[in-house]
Amino acid sequence: MKMFVCIKQIPDPNTVVSKLDPNTKRLVRSGVSLVLDPGDESTISAAIKLRDTIGNSELIAVSMGPTSAQEALRRSLAMGVDRAILVSDPALAGSDVMATARVLAAVAKKEGADMIFCSTESTDGYTGMVPGGIAEFLGIPQLTFAREITVEGNTATIKRVTQTGYQTVETSLPAVITIASGTFEAIYPTMKGIMSARKKPFSQFALSDLGIDASQVGEAGARERVLNIGKVEARAAGQVIKDDGNAAQAIADFLQRSQLL
Amino acid sequence: MPHTIWVLVELENDQPTRSSLEVLSKAAQLGNAEAIVLGSAAAEVAPTLGEYGAQKVYAHADAAYDTYLTLPAVDTLSALIKEHQPSLLMFATTYDLRDIASRLNIRDNLGLVTDATDLSFEGDTVNVIVPWGGENLVTATFPQGVGIVLTRPKAFPLERHEGTTAEVVTLNTPVSADAQKIKVLDRVEVESEGPALEDATVVVSGGRGLGKAENYHLVEELAAALGGAPGATRAIVDAGWLPYSYQVGQTGKTVKPTLYVAVGISGAIQHLAGMKGSKYIVAINKDENAPIFSVTDFGVVGDVLTILPKLTAEVKRRKGH
Numbered sequence: 001m002k003m004f005v006c007i008k009q010i011p012d013p014n015t016v017v018s019k020l021d022p023n024t025k026r027l028v029r030s031g032v033s034l035v036l037d038p039g040d041e042s043t044i045s046a047a048i049k050l051r052d053t054i055g056n057s058e059l060i061a062v063s064m065g066p067t068s069a070q071e072a073l074r075r076s077l078a079m080g081v082d083r084a085i086l087v088s089d090p091a092l093a094g095s096d097v098m099a100t101a102r103v104l105a106a107v108a109k110k111e112g113a114d115m116i117f118c119s120t121e122s123t124d125g126y127t128g129m130v131p132g133g134i135a136e137f138l139g140i141p142q143l144t145f146a147r148e149i150t151v152e153g154n155t156a157t158i159k160r161v162t163q164t165g166y167q168t169v170e171t172s173l174p175a176v177i178t179i180a181s182g183t184f185e186a187i188y189p190t191m192k193g194i195m196s197a198r199k200k201p202f203s204q205f206a207l208s209d210l211g212i213d214a215s216q217v218g219e220a221g222a223r224e225r226v227l228n229i230g231k232v233e234a235r236a237a238g239q240v241i242k243d244d245g246n247a248a249q250a251i252a253d254f255l256q257r258s259q260l261l
Numbered sequence: 262m263p264h265t266i267w268v269l270v271e272l273e274n275d276q277p278t279r280s281s282l283e284v285l286s287k288a289a290q291l292g293n294a295e296a297i298v299l300g301s302a303a304a305e306v307a308p309t310l311g312e313y314g315a316q317k318v319y320a321h322a323d324a325a326y327d328t329y330l331t332l333p334a335v336d337t338l339s340a341l342i343k344e345h346q347p348s349l350l351m352f353a354t355t356y357d358l359r360d361i362a363s364r365l366n367i368r369d370n371l372g373l374v375t376d377a378t379d380l381s382f383e384g385d386t387v388n389v390i391v392p393w394g395g396e397n398l399v400t401a402t403f404p405q406g407v408g409i410v411l412t413r414p415k416a417f418p419l420e421r422h423e424g425t426t427a428e429v430v431t432l433n434t435p436v437s438a439d440a441q442k443i444k445v446l447d448r449v450e451v452e453s454e455g456p457a458l459e460d461a462t463v464v465v466s467g468g469r470g471l472g473k474a475e476n477y478h479l480v481e482e483l484a485a486a487l488g489g490a491p492g493a494t495r496a497i498v499d500a501g502w503l504p505y506s507y508q509v510g511q512t513g514k515t516v517k518p519t520l521y522v523a524v525g526i527s528g529a530i531q532h533l534a535g536m537k538g539s540k541y542i543v544a545i546n547k548d549e550n551a552p553i554f555s556v557t558d559f560g561v562v563g564d565v566l567t568i569l570p571k572l573t574a575e576v577k578r579r580k581g582h
């Protein structure tokens with residue numbers, strides 16, 4: 001089978017407090033450390049596991065982003081992905097969900113795909129809207145919030161996380177499958193993996209390679225516009241005491257004063 | 262002319278979900294609210310939707326919507342949009358509605374804004390407010406007109422007007438075979454005791470400061486004493502102490518109780534995103550510089566393991582009076 005995994009490079013969520021540029025109204029990316037989205041690491045790992053279980057399959061990582069996103073793709077290769085595709089084009093800056101989905105779907109179409117893996121939501125944008133968009137562009141079903149996947153013949157079955165438990169859901173391939181965060185342990189690249197990653201095929205596409213017009217993507221194609229960026233009103237901090245052995249009483253007093261007891 | 266706002270209403274156990282009714286209540290304040298309800302119980306719930314502000318209800322009582330995810334709803338909505346051209350669509354942010362929105366915006370070339378906490382009309386322009394990264398408030402709009410707004414859980418209060426009724430439009434175009442592709446084979450509910458986290462008026466959540474999974478019972482005991490529900494940070498959910506359903510935060514549940522007690526929780530932005538709307542916040546943390554103290558009404562710098570048992574006993578004692 002031919003499997004794709006869509007991945008994204010983002011400002012390191014553990015060290016960077018993401019900022020918006022008040023002029024461009026976009027995420028500030030310069031001067032911050034960028035990493036492969038930790039959610040995507042877990043998604044890549046789920047896809048690698050499935051590829052190896054099914055056998056005789058190829059796993060391709062795809063990312064749409066600036067050239068720096070090569071790093072994220074290289075990491076996926078070191079983790080065990082077979083080859084990588086970067087879609088990079090100046091016209092893509094400021095792309096919305098529809099443009100992103102259009103581009104990723106075009107890559108999958110060009111290459112042919114049985115399964116396209118995404119994370120349920122990205123760590124920086126967390127809209128969770130791109131995967132369904134890819135599926136819609138391709139006219140194929142999507143299986144979402146998967147915490148377990150099995151494939152038999154042409155049918156994929158998942159355990160789908162829900163608000164109150166889970167569902168078993170099945171569909172026919174080709175399909176987009178999204179992985180619920182934190183359910184698959186991320187593979188850590190080994191030295192051997194890092195070395196072999198250098199020899200794996202790596203291609204780069206521009207918009208023209210995908211037959212997409214610049215007017216359909218980027219700021220030009222966006223169907224939403226940011227009007228302004230303001231500040232959240234901070235919640236006023238209240239009283240803080242040090243425990244002198246009577247903290248339990250003090251809390252209970254506070255609860256009673258506030259009519260919570 | 263008032264704007265027509267469509268709300269796709271989600272059903273659970275044959276009832277409209279609370280989150281959908283919250284969104285409907287808000288839509289009714291913004292203009293002419295109309296509800297779309299799809300599934301075997303669609304017809305029965307129409308009167309309830311009228312009470313929560315729907316002037317019109319498009320109802321399609323077909324079990325195909327219960328068994329097959331996403332595609333039947335996208336087909337039906339897309340056809341209805343072409344026919345009636347509403348000004349705006351509003352969906353609660355839930356698993357199923359997210360999936361539907363993610364396809365519908367592409368199919369009908371609609372704008373899409375997620376994670377909204379408020380919205381208003383200014384003439385024909387809709388301004389959507391999205392909190393971003395803990396300190397920014399982004400205002401966005403749809404330059405082409407129609408868009409879908411996904412709103413954050415608990416963003417709007419319920420508003421019920423007893424006795425108001427909706428005009429019901431019964432849909433009967435059969436669901437196409439092509440749309441019956443994503444099939445639900447079974448549903449498993451994970452049992453939990455006490456009130457559901459999202460509905461509880463008191464939530465006591467624990468974090469890594471509890472030290473080990475075996476200490477989590479201290480949180481459960483305080484929650485029980487206060488008549489509330491226990492919650493958790495992602496750190497201890499990821500560590501396997503508790504199932505995902507306990508997680509409060511950006512990637513977990515949003516709660517808005519009267520009282521939120523945070524024990525051994527640092528107060529990361531992603532955790533705050535899920536509980537900052539609570540009326541009163543109390544925290545216990547041994548580090549006086551923990552960010553959680555910036556949002557607390559009453560904070561204690563101290564050791565949770567010594568304070569919690571005493572606090573539970575004290576709450577029980579005072580409630581006994």
Ligand SMILES: Cc1cc2nc3c(=O)[nH]c(=O)nc-3n(C[C@H](O)[C@H](O)[C@H](O)COP(=O)(O)OP(=O)(O)OC[C@H]3O[C@@H](n4cnc5c(N)ncnc54)[C@H](O)[C@@H]3O)c2cc1C
Pocket residue numbers: 013014123124467468469470471472493494495496497508509510511512513514524525526527528529530531532535545546547548551563564565566
């Ligand atoms: C994209 C993304 C999404 C996320 N989503 C969520 C989410 O939905 N929900 C969520 O909670 N997190 C989320 N996180 C994780 C979040 O960033 C934090 O890592 C997490 O909330 C920390 O959990 P914690 O407070 O339990 O642990 P820590 O940050 O380790 O804090 C433990 C605290 O306990 C205190 N402590 C230690 N011992 C004691 C003691 N004996 N007595 C009292 N206090 C003690 C310490 O001082 C410390 O402040 C997300 C992160 C990312 C990147």
Ligand SMILES: Nc1ncnc2c1ncn2[C@@H]1O[C@H](COP(=O)(O)O)[C@@H](O)[C@H]1O
Pocket residue numbers: 005006007008037039040062063064065100104117118119120121122123125126127128129130131
């Ligand atoms: N620019 C991108 N390049 C590759 N994959 C992406 C991109 N944007 C989103 N995705 C995929 O879609 C998932 C959900 O993203 P989002 O809809 O932005 O929350 C991500 O975790 C990726 O798997």
